Amino acid sequence: xxxxxNVKSDWTCNMASSVEKFRTLEKNDIDHLLTExxxxxxxxxxxxxxxxxxxxxxxxxxxxxxxxxxxxxHDLVLRFNNAPTKGYEKDVGSKTTIRILNSQVVTKPxxxxxxxxxxxxxxxxxxxxxxxxxSINEWIKSPEHNFINNYISFRKSNPKSNFHxxxxxxLWRLWDYIQDHTTxxxxxxxxxxxxxxxxxxxxxxxVVNMFEFIPSERMTHRCHYYxxxxxxxxxxxxxxxxxxxxxxxLTANTMPDQTVFHTGFLSIxxxxxxxx
Ligand code: NCC
Numbered sequence: 001x002x003x004x005x006n007v008k009s010d011w012t013c014n015m016a017s018s019v020e021k022f023r024t025l026e027k028n029d030i031d032h033l034l035t036e037x038x039x040x041x042x043x044x045x046x047x048x049x050x051x052x053x054x055x056x057x058x059x060x061x062x063x064x065x066x067x068x069x070x071x072x073x074h075d076l077v078l079r080f081n082n083a084p085t086k087g088y089e090k091d092v093g094s095k096t097t098i099r100i101l102n103s104q105v106v107t108k109p110x111x112x113x114x115x116x117x118x119x120x121x122x123x124x125x126x127x128x129x130x131x132x133x134x135s136i137n138e139w140i141k142s143p144e145h146n147f148i149n150n151y152i153s154f155r156k157s158n159p160k161s162n163f164h165x166x167x168x169x170x171l172w173r174l175w176d177y178i179q180d181h182t183t184x185x186x187x188x189x190x191x192x193x194x195x196x197x198x199x200x201x202x203x204x205x206x207v208v209n210m211f212e213f214i215p216s217e218r219m220t221h222r223c224h225y226y227x228x229x230x231x232x233x234x235x236x237x238x239x240x241x242x243x244x245x246x247x248x249x250l251t252a253n254t255m256p257d258q259t260v261f262h263t264g265f266l267s268i269x270x271x272x273x274x275x276x
Contacts, residue, residue, distance in 0.1 A: 013269075013276035015202065019177045022200050023167040024125070030136045034148050034165070037155045043098075043123060043164045044204060049272055050075040053205035055197050056092055058083045059212040059235060060222035061264055067211060068093040074209065078201065080193045081105045082118060084226050091225065096122050100193045100200075103128035103145040106154075114153050123162045125200070126151070129190045130168035132175075139168050166196065174199055175241070182244040192240035198249065198268070205270035213249050216264030 024043055027035045054074035056062070058081065071077060071093035078098050079085070082105055085094045099122060105111045106126050113119060128147060130139035140148075155163060171190040178195070179186050191199075194213060201208050215235055223234035237243050253266040260266060269275050 013271070015177065015199070016271045016276060018180075019199065020170060020173040022203065023170040024164040025136075025167050029167065030140060032140055033152060034140065037152050038164065039155070039162055041162060043125060043162060049204050049206075050201075051206045051272075052076075053201045053208045053270065054078065054093075055194065055201065055208060055210045055213075056080075056083070057194055057210070057212045058224045058226075059215065059264075060220050060225050060227075061212045061215050061218040062088075062091050062225040063220075064218060065091045065212075065216070065264075067091060071095070071211065076201070076205065078197050080197070082111055082116075083224070084118065088225060098123040098125065100197050101126040102193055103143060103147040106147040106150050107145040113150055114157065119154070120158065120161075125164050125166060127166035127171060127190070127193070127196060128168065129171065132172055132188055134168070136168065171196070178241055178244050178248065181248060182241075184244065186241040186244050187239070189239050189241065191245055192237075192242055194242075195240075195245040195249075202268070202270050204272070206272040208268045208270050210249060210266040210268065212264040213246055213266060214260050214264055217262050218264070 025035055025038060027038055029035060052074045053076040054071050055078045056071060068090045072095045076097040077093065077095045078100065079096050080100050081102060085092055085096065099119065101124060103126060106113050126147065128143045128145060151165070155161060174191050174196065178191060198208060198210070221230045221232050223229050223231040249266055249268065250260070252268045253260060254269060255265060255267045
């Protein structure tokens with residue numbers, strides 16, 4: 001689908017000026033083995049920009065979508081956590097430029113993070129929640145999930161990997177933005193990987209296309225397209241402020257309602273778009 005070119009989206013263009021610049025941990029943020037192992041190259045070079053970007057949610061409604069070919073046409077494809085492409089190419093495509101991982105995926109043995117081929121030959125970004133008021137020193141002493149050993153093992157066995165960690169205080173600036181633009185009171189838990197992905201990509205893309213963040217007519221009680229588990233909180237939120245995130249995404253969208261609610265497709269102008 002093509003976005004109508006006369007729509008102005010105040011929300012995204014406004015986010016560019018009112019949220020702190022996307023920030024990953026840097027070597028000089030703290031003296032620690034973790035930051036010593038951060039790659040010398042940034043996650044994205046300053047001049048690394050993309051025309052079309054695709055963000056693929058992990059939602060079960062992607063099953064039978066036949067969107068794989070369209071997704072793979074994008075210049076950049078962002079996926080989350082352990083969501084597979086193998087066996088699901090018809091619906092979700094096979095191209096992956098970058099994965100955002102929460103610290104559970106890096107830490108818990110069931111995900112086999114250090115050895116799994118899923119996390120090789122692509123950019124990686126992980127995040128771990130801190131307390132709202134924690135300093136970096138306080139967070140690193142007791143992260144929510146103890147990802148540090150696996151992060152270092154991965155970096156040592158894949159020295160060319162481009163694998164960064166979100167600055168934990170950036171997550172809270174993003175949360176502040178969501179609360180400031182939401183009438184209802186939201187729980188004080190960081191945004192989901194999906195919203196983080198949107199904030200990371202808006203400055204780099206002309207257009208950001210989002211798949212199944214607003215559920216399509218394929219709506220189901222299942223959680224993920226690659227699993228049978230039934231859990232509606234994956235779609236509407238229980239810990240993350242997911243519903244508020246989705247309303248903001250919808251506000252920034254340029255696609256007609258028919259497209260959004262039938263096909264679960266949102267298109268959001270990035271800051272590289274002429275309308276911003
Ligand atoms: O489910 P999850 O989320 O990995 O999904 C990635 C992003 O896709 C969007 N989503 C997902 C499912 C669904 N039915 N609708 C959706 O819109 C959301 O924007 C979501 O962010 C996460 O954000 O990292 C999260 O991770 C899972 C879980 O840790 C991983 O899948 C690994 O198993 C969290 N679930 C639990 O911890 C039980 C989830 O809360 C957030």
